[in-house]
Amino acid sequence: MQQQKVPTVIIIGAGLGGLTLYHALIKNKDKKEFNVKIFDREFSPQARWQGYHIAINNFGARSLINCIPSSIALNLSKAIPNPVLNVEYHGLSLTDHTGNLLLRPPDKQVKDVFEAANLSVGSSIIITYRDKLRHVLLENVPVQWGKKCISYEETDDGVWILFEDGSKEFCDILVGADGINSPVRKQKLPKLQIFDYGITIIVTDVAAPKNLLDRLITKFNGKGVTQSVGLNGETSVTIFRLIPIEQENYENKNESYYRTTIFFEYPSKLDDVEHDKIKVDDNDPASVVDHVKYMIRKLRPECELTNVILELWDLAVPKTTSDPSKTYNPIRRRKMQDIDPLSVNTWTSNRITLLGDAAHTTSPVLGLGANNAIEDAEVLSRALLNYSSENYISCIKEYENEMRKRNSTEVLKSRFVEIRNTTPVGYIGCLFRNNLLRIINTIMNFFNYNLLARNG
Numbered sequence: 001m002q003q004q005k006v007p008t009v010i011i012i013g014a015g016l017g018g019l020t021l022y023h024a025l026i027k028n029k030d031k032k033e034f035n036v037k038i039f040d041r042e043f044s045p046q047a048r049w050q051g052y053h054i055a056i057n058n059f060g061a062r063s064l065i066n067c068i069p070s071s072i073a074l075n076l077s078k079a080i081p082n083p084v085l086n087v088e089y090h091g092l093s094l095t096d097h098t099g100n101l102l103l104r105p106p107d108k109q110v111k112d113v114f115e116a117a118n119l120s121v122g123s124s125i126i127i128t129y130r131d132k133l134r135h136v137l138l139e140n141v142p143v144q145w146g147k148k149c150i151s152y153e154e155t156d157d158g159v160w161i162l163f164e165d166g167s168k169e170f171c172d173i174l175v176g177a178d179g180i181n182s183p184v185r186k187q188k189l190p191k192l193q194i195f196d197y198g199i200t201i202i203v204t205d206v207a208a209p210k211n212l213l214d215r216l217i218t219k220f221n222g223k224g225v226t227q228s229v230g231l232n233g234e235t236s237v238t239i240f241r242l243i244p245i246e247q248e249n250y251e252n253k254n255e256s257y258y259r260t261t262i263f264f265e266y267p268s269k270l271d272d273v274e275h276d277k278i279k280v281d282d283n284d285p286a287s288v289v290d291h292v293k294y295m296i297r298k299l300r301p302e303c304e305l306t307n308v309i310l311e312l313w314d315l316a317v318p319k320t321t322s323d324p325s326k327t328y329n330p331i332r333r334r335k336m337q338d339i340d341p342l343s344v345n346t347w348t349s350n351r352i353t354l355l356g357d358a359a360h361t362t363s364p365v366l367g368l369g370a371n372n373a374i375e376d377a378e379v380l381s382r383a384l385l386n387y388s389s390e391n392y393i394s395c396i397k398e399y400e401n402e403m404r405k406r407n408s409t410e411v412l413k414s415r416f417v418e419i420r421n422t423t424p425v426g427y428i429g430c431l432f433r434n435n436l437l438r439i440i441n442t443i444m445n446f447f448n449y450n451l452l453a454r455n456g
């Protein structure tokens, strides 16, 4: 009898989604064996800053644990440390521009990521170090670094992948897990366009002293994810874990410092206003930090919350390095964008598919992007269990139908909330918006039901 050849799956992109898929395909090897290869354009795992905190929710945690081997699950606590009991509250709080509470959805505090994974209602999150999660997921994965995919060619028997260095690879299934600017998506679905919000976002990680976060927590109902919305379409977000980091370099050695992600968003058109033109160069991080502080002073009233936000931005260290092997945090203005995978009618399922941000970049406001990239990996690996050279299209179709529907809902929900938060409202509009949010908050807490979360 002729032996069936082991099919090859190539994953382009070693981000959270691509790496989770790699593990899932290897984990399922006893049920269906694939020759799995994974490529990334970066020259090393540390070549680019992978930082900032992200929120892993119950369905992201569940898919992650289902996909990775137990040896890697044992290391998850390095990236997703257990919440510090009675000290940390992992959830969301939203205030107005002066710190009055608008929304604090009910959530269940969990003891670890495994408990979060067992919850059926999506009202719990664990704040996670994104860079450390990627590091944990890289274990035992033979990523081929420095391989930038530029295009592919489909033949009757498979797919050739072409790399910038002139090399090429052949496979049976190609998975583009290559992020928002995915060349795989651009070739497969040229009509699937990026939606631009007209919002600028600037993100960085800082080491915040305890007294500063204490002010945010006690005076402004701060939770792990603390957000404030303003009158002029600007929002400020702080995401932190209350786990002290090493202090050698910090001013006050007697005080604890916590790694904290801060981001500030505002309508991009404000950058164009003639008299506001202050010198900002995205290749000069120091000028970007000055620009953020200028914007905060311009758009926010003088008050204690504004002071806390400014003090957090004072901590932003605009490092630069010419050494490509060193990771640093490129503080720059970025565009807020998303991709709705149902915004194109024609989506032909074939040997080439997409996963994660490549298919459905999601605005970060509800913390869904990475969770869905990880869930995609689980759904695709499950669909590929039925792979054969005759029915591969139906496997891909089954995955893509589910992936597109689930993610379109999440992208549009996030888009709705993001637009609501970043629409300039002025004083009258602000009264309406804030009162509406307070009513929603009362209803959610009365029924102990988080409307923002996905159930199931």
Ligand SMILES: Cc1cc2nc3c(=O)[nH]c(=O)nc-3n(C[C@H](O)[C@H](O)[C@H](O)COP(=O)(O)OP(=O)(O)OC[C@H]3O[C@@H](n4cnc5c(N)ncnc54)[C@H](O)[C@@H]3O)c2cc1C
Pocket: 012, 013, 014, 015, 016, 017, 018, 039, 040, 041, 042, 052, 053, 054, 055, 056, 147, 148, 149, 150, 177, 178, 179, 180, 181, 182, 183, 203, 263, 355, 356, 357, 358, 362, 364, 366, 367, 368, 369, 370, 371, 372, 373
């Ligand atoms: C400020 C901010 C906060 C966020 N907060 C949350 C949160 O709280 N919760 C949440 O779930 N999500 C959050 N997200 C979203 C989350 O980070 C992304 O959705 C997630 O990282 C997507 O994973 P991915 O694997 O699809 O893509 P990526 O992480 O973008 O990985 C893509 C990989 O592909 C590689 N690549 C790109 N092009 C090529 C090429 N041509 N050839 C080879 N390799 C290539 C890249 O080097 C990269 O390693 C946030 C995002 C931002 C910006």
